[in-house]
Amino acid sequence: xxxSARTLRLRGGIDLGGTxxxxxxxxxxxxxxGSARVPTPTSGGPPDVATAMSGVMxxxxxxAGVEVSALVGVxxxxxxxIDAKAGTVTGAGNLPGWTGKFELGEKLEELxxxxxxxxxxxxxxxxxxxxxxxxxxxxxxxGVFWGTGIGxxxxxxxxxxxxxxxxxxxxxxxxxxxxxxxxxxxxGCVEAYAGRAAMExxxxxLHEAGRHTALFEIMHExxxxxxxxxxxQRALEANDQLAHKLIDTAVKVLGAGIASAxxxxxxxxxxxxxGLGVRFGEPYVxxxxxxxxxHLFVDDxxxxxxxxxxxxxxxxxGAALIAPTRRPxxxxxxxxxxxx
Amino acid sequence: xxxSARTLRLRGGIDLGGTxxxxxxxxxxxxxxGSARVPTPTSGGPPDVATAMSGVMxxxxxxAGVEVSALVGVxxxxxxxIDAKAGTVTGAGNLPGWTGKFELGEKLEELxxxxxxxxxxxxxxxxxxxxxxxxxxxxxxxGVFWGTGIGxxxxxxxxxxxxxxxxxxxxxxxxxxxxxxxxxxxxGCVEAYAGRAAMExxxxxLHEAGRHTALFEIMHExxxxxxxxxxxQRALEANDQLAHKLIDTAVKVLGAGIASAxxxxxxxxxxxxxGLGVRFGEPYVxxxxxxxxxHLFVDDxxxxxxxxxxxxxxxxxGAALIAPTRRPxxxxxxxxxxxx
Numbered sequence: 001x002x003x004s005a006r007t008l009r010l011r012g013g014i015d016l017g018g019t020x021x022x023x024x025x026x027x028x029x030x031x032x033x034g035s036a037r038v039p040t041p042t043s044g045g046p047p048d049v050a051t052a053m054s055g056v057m058x059x060x061x062x063x064a065g066v067e068v069s070a071l072v073g074v075x076x077x078x079x080x081x082i083d084a085k086a087g088t089v090t091g092a093g094n095l096p097g098w099t100g101k102f103e104l105g106e107k108l109e110e111l112x113x114x115x116x117x118x119x120x121x122x123x124x125x126x127x128x129x130x131x132x133x134x135x136x137x138x139x140x141x142x143g144v145f146w147g148t149g150i151g152x153x154x155x156x157x158x159x160x161x162x163x164x165x166x167x168x169x170x171x172x173x174x175x176x177x178x179x180x181x182x183x184x185x186x187x188g189c190v191e192a193y194a195g196r197a198a199m200e201x202x203x204x205x206l207h208e209a210g211r212h213t214a215l216f217e218i219m220h221e222x223x224x225x226x227x228x229x230x231x232x233q234r235a236l237e238a239n240d241q242l243a244h245k246l247i248d249t250a251v252k253v254l255g256a257g258i259a260s261a262x263x264x265x266x267x268x269x270x271x272x273x274x275g276l277g278v279r280f281g282e283p284y285v286x287x288x289x290x291x292x293x294x295h296l297f298v299d300d301x302x303x304x305x306x307x308x309x310x311x312x313x314x315x316x317x318g319a320a321l322i323a324p325t326r327r328p329x330x331x332x333x334x335x336x337x338x339x340x
Numbered sequence: 341x342x343x344s345a346r347t348l349r350l351r352g353g354i355d356l357g358g359t360x361x362x363x364x365x366x367x368x369x370x371x372x373x374g375s376a377r378v379p380t381p382t383s384g385g386p387p388d389v390a391t392a393m394s395g396v397m398x399x400x401x402x403x404a405g406v407e408v409s410a411l412v413g414v415x416x417x418x419x420x421x422i423d424a425k426a427g428t429v430t431g432a433g434n435l436p437g438w439t440g441k442f443e444l445g446e447k448l449e450e451l452x453x454x455x456x457x458x459x460x461x462x463x464x465x466x467x468x469x470x471x472x473x474x475x476x477x478x479x480x481x482x483g484v485f486w487g488t489g490i491g492x493x494x495x496x497x498x499x500x501x502x503x504x505x506x507x508x509x510x511x512x513x514x515x516x517x518x519x520x521x522x523x524x525x526x527x528g529c530v531e532a533y534a535g536r537a538a539m540e541x542x543x544x545x546l547h548e549a550g551r552h553t554a555l556f557e558i559m560h561e562x563x564x565x566x567x568x569x570x571x572x573q574r575a576l577e578a579n580d581q582l583a584h585k586l587i588d589t590a591v592k593v594l595g596a597g598i599a600s601a602x603x604x605x606x607x608x609x610x611x612x613x614x615g616l617g618v619r620f621g622e623p624y625v626x627x628x629x630x631x632x633x634x635h636l637f638v639d640d641x642x643x644x645x646x647x648x649x650x651x652x653x654x655x656x657x658g659a660a661l662i663a664p665t666r667r668p669x670x671x672x673x674x675x676x677x678x679x680x
Contacts, residue, residue, distance in 0.1 A: 140503060140504075152604065154604065154605070156496065156501060161496060161605065162606070163480060163605050163606025163607055164480075164606045164607075164608060164641070165606065166606045166637070166638045167604060167605050167606040168604065168606075169603040169604060169606075169637040169638075170603070170604055172600070172603045172635070172637040173513075173600040173603060173604065174515055174596040174597070174599065174600050174635050175514055175515070175516075175517050176515075176516060176517055177515050177516055177592065177593065177596045184637060186634060186635055186637075187634075188596075189635075252517065253517065256514040256517045256528075257514075259514065260512070260513040260514050260600060261604055263509040263510070263512045263513060264492065264494065264507060264508065264509060264510055264513065264601055264604065264605075265494070265501065265503050265507050265604075265605075266502070266503025266504045266505065266506045266507035266508075266509075267503055267504075268504060294526060294527075295512070295514050295526055295529075297506070297509040297512040297524060297526075298506045298509075301504070
């Protein structure tokens with residue numbers, strides 16, 4: 001045990017993604033003291049994912065020079081349907097064998113020996129941008145996470161707006177009614193054109209139909225089995241025409257979908273994050289901003305559009321923000337020592 | 341002067357629309373004691389519209405058995421850009437000669453002799469549904485006003501969400517990128533397919549190109565110069581194929597646009613009002629609800645979809661809700677009479 005870590009109120013944050021699991025240790029000022037990442041298991045089931053999460057959290061603690069059991073708490077940003085109170089994650093489609101409900105909170109507390117809190121991955125990342133990143137100057141914003149799918153987080157009056165629990169699905173704004181089939185099974189969603197998974201399916205179809213592209217060669221060269229953000233970037237740099245065409249469409253569609261959300265909510269700012277968003281950076285933030293313009297109903301004062309200020313780390317930093325900061329045992333000790 | 345009207349705290353409400361101006365007098369329990377309506381002037385300018393508003397408000401007072409000067413205040417729901425504090429309306433496109441700014445509040449106070457407050461027409465109508473109509477059971481809802489255009493109002497946490505002042509433009513959700521030209525000048529908006537003005541332009545174009553429709557015959561028979569909601573209804577009843585085709589598209593597009601908004605905000609309810617919405621009634625609310633379904637990301641608990649509970653009167657009732665309830669002169673008198 002490391003009492004100094006407890007004194008410093010160090011917290012852990014785990015960003016559970018479909019491709020990688022990232023863990024960090026932060027101090028009370030959100031400074032990252034250690035981090036680690038591993039690829040997300042592609043087989044097995046929820047308990048295997050939990051074991052991998054525990055392993056990478058422990059590694060991050062080692063990197064920070066503390067024992068994981070000394071953290072005051074660990075927060076997790078997870079895909080799927082989160083019941084924060086019950087500590088369960090249900091139906092996380094991008095994770096292996098995770099169709100049903102799993103008590104991830106309890107399992108991680110058992111493995112790590114510290115209190116664990118769960119949150120939705122996109123919500124915690126949006127909140128991190130609001131509190132620590134590009135969203136700091138604003139009271140209202142929409143976070144758009146351009147990656148495997150298109151995640152969205154809505155901040156109104158400086159607070160997350162969750163609706164009945166599932167708000168933020170900007171990726172499933174219909175931009176082309178009756179259009180391309182989305183990975184969600186519906187038609188014409190933003191994600192059907194701009195999500196990395198959907199773009200890969202479309203690229204593969206066109207490639208198999210004889211369309212030239214270097215995307216899959218680059219993928220094989222780099223020993224990957226999916227078109228990562230880095231592969232898309234390389235293909236663009238190599239002036240691959242199909243990659244350009246698909247990414248151009250993605251930008252247009254993102255512009256229309258985000259503009260529609262701005263027309264409805266009139267927020268102050270839009271923040272672009274996610275694997276592709278962070279990888280492509282400022283030039284693409286500019287392009288998305290330009291693609292929004294023709295669709296903005298109030299076009300003389302467009303919202304500010306920013307790149308995610310926390311980059312790739314937003315998910316883990318947002319997870320650390322929701323980490324329990326008081327250990328139940330310590331709470332009892334404090335209560336005993338006072339007049340309560 | 342009628343002191344009893346003052347004692348009863350009677351308020352006036354004026355709904356200023358592109359087609360008609362409707363005025364009501366309500367008591368403190370929002371009961372309508374008198375009402376009147378006139379067609380909106382089609383020529384002249386803002387002062388003429390103000391004179392017409394004053395006239396119809398006076399008529400409504402007569403119908404209620406009081407003098408208009410005895411009302412504690414009058415609220416106005418207006419199109420265009422409202423500055424409630426300054427009492428001005430700017431750029432109300434559907435009103436004659438109203439491109440610039442006009443001091444409507446001051447002008448009406450001068451004509452009516454009572455304090456006047458201005459609000460956005462869609463916002464006050466949405467608020468009326470929340471406080472007095474179909475929205476009463478809900479904390480969050482979207483009001484969709486299907487008429488000349490497609491207006492939208494957003495209620496979150498039981499309060500209007502206005503963003504930077506212009507939230508709610510659900511009519512300018514992009515449903516068909518690169519699609520039909522909208523009356524706002526942009527492309528592919530919901531309003532381009534579902535707004536009555538846009539549908540009329542489209543119907544006229546198809547009719548001039550030789551497509552059969554009874555729409556314009558009905559219009560001429562009824563001595564009108566535009567396709568009112570009643571004319572659309574008659575054409576549908578007469579099984580006019582073009583009318584059916586255009587309205588079917590409108591329903592589909594409304595379904596997609598509203599579903600996108602629900603995916604983003606996950607509100608509890610959607611309320612359908614407006615000239616066409618109220619005229620077509622429950623069967624079309626059902627149809628819009630069904631058209632939303634294929635696009636709802638969380639499809640196992642769709643929001644409730646209701647017809648506007650206040651019907652055509654929502655705008656005027658909402659306007660009366662924002663009427664000043666204390667006369668500046670009375671305020672001074674009260675202050676003098678107390679220890680303040």
